[in-house]
Amino acid sequence: MNTLLKATDIHKSYKMGKVKLDVLKGVDFQIHKGEFVAIVGASGCGKSTLLHIFGALDLPDRGYVEFENQRLNSFRWSKLDRFRNKTVGFVFQFYHLLDELSVLENVMVPAMASVGVPGWFRLKPRAKKKAMSLLERFGLQDRLRHKPYELSGGERQRVAIARALINEPPLLLADEPTGNLDSRTGNGILEALKELNAEGQTIVMVTHDERIAAQVTRIIRLADGKAKEVMLNQ
Ligand SMILES: Nc1ncnc2c1ncn2[C@@H]1O[C@H](COP(=O)(O)OP(=O)(O)OP(=O)(O)O)[C@@H](O)[C@H]1O
Numbered sequence: 092m093n094t095l096l097k098a099t100d101i102h103k104s105y106k107m108g109k110v111k112l113d114v115l116k117g118v119d120f121q122i123h124k125g126e127f128v129a130i131v132g133a134s135g136c137g138k139s140t141l142l143h144i145f146g147a148l149d150l151p152d153r154g155y156v157e158f159e160n161q162r163l164n165s166f167r168w169s170k171l172d173r174f175r176n177k178t179v180g181f182v183f184q185f186y187h188l189l190d191e192l193s194v195l196e197n198v199m200v201p202a203m204a205s206v207g208v209p210g211w212f213r214l215k216p217r218a219k220k221k222a223m224s225l226l227e228r229f230g231l232q233d234r235l236r237h238k239p240y241e242l243s244g245g246e247r248q249r250v251a252i253a254r255a256l257i258n259e260p261p262l263l264l265a266d267e268p269t270g271n272l273d274s275r276t277g278n279g280i281l282e283a284l285k286e287l288n289a290e291g292q293t294i295v296m297v298t299h300d301e302r303i304a305a306q307v308t309r310i311i312r313l314a315d316g317k318a319k320e321v322m323l324n325q
């Protein structure tokens with residue numbers, strides 16, 4: 092199988108005053124192209140920390156992450172920025188949408204960030220079209236001019252997913268995308284993610300919900316600072 096992302100011996104600790112908290116203690120992990128992987132584990136076990144390390148939003152203390160056989164820690168800043176902007180799409184648990192911007196503008200932000208000001212004049216019509224088609228796909232075509240605070244939680248999460256997809260990233264990282272939603276709304280989000288995966292989108296999703304995890308292609312459980320594969324037929 093084609094390996095997209097590989098994590099080797101990832102360690103991460105946090106220092107709180109004099110206390111050192113060892114969160115990740117040697118995580119090995121591989122994500123293959125086309126997979127839909129769920130990361131499960133108790134609250135505080137390091138799921139978000141690990142996802143941030145995959146997306147180069149945080150650095151491991153030890154170990155390394157490779158994307159298509161290239162180590163992220165060998166990237167220059169500009170290449171790392173490009174990786175964060177174009178290679179991974181990140182969906183945050185609490186949406187992190189910009190309330191000053193409309194739904195449509197929020198979705199276009201990563202496209203704007205990917206080019207300079209002159210480039211944006213050229214790219215904008217195409218980005219706008221793409222943003223509108225993504226929002227339509229997620230049933231938000233009547234919400235384009237709304238502000239995020241005028242939307243429901245499920246709608247906000249769908250905007251966040253559209254934003255994560257605008258630059259067509261090979262890898263979508265989603266941190267508890269259904270965590271704050273009632274089960275029906277959460278199922279709608281999961282269905283949208285499953286549909287994307289069926290079209291070839293590689294997805295890594297953190298979830299607390301074992302029922303949701305059971306619907307993906309592979310489950311990884313994080314416990315005691317290590318990652319273990321969960322056998323689906325157990
Ligand atoms: N910036 C930080 N400084 C200090 N400690 C941190 C920091 N970020 C996370 N931690 C601690 O590291 C541990 C792992 O945090 P993390 O957010 O990765 O857990 P999680 O598995 O995502 O939990 P949850 O399911 O509740 O979201 C927690 O005990 C947390 O308190």
Ligand SMILES: [Mg+2]
Nearest residue numbers: 138139140266
């Ligand atoms: Mg978390």
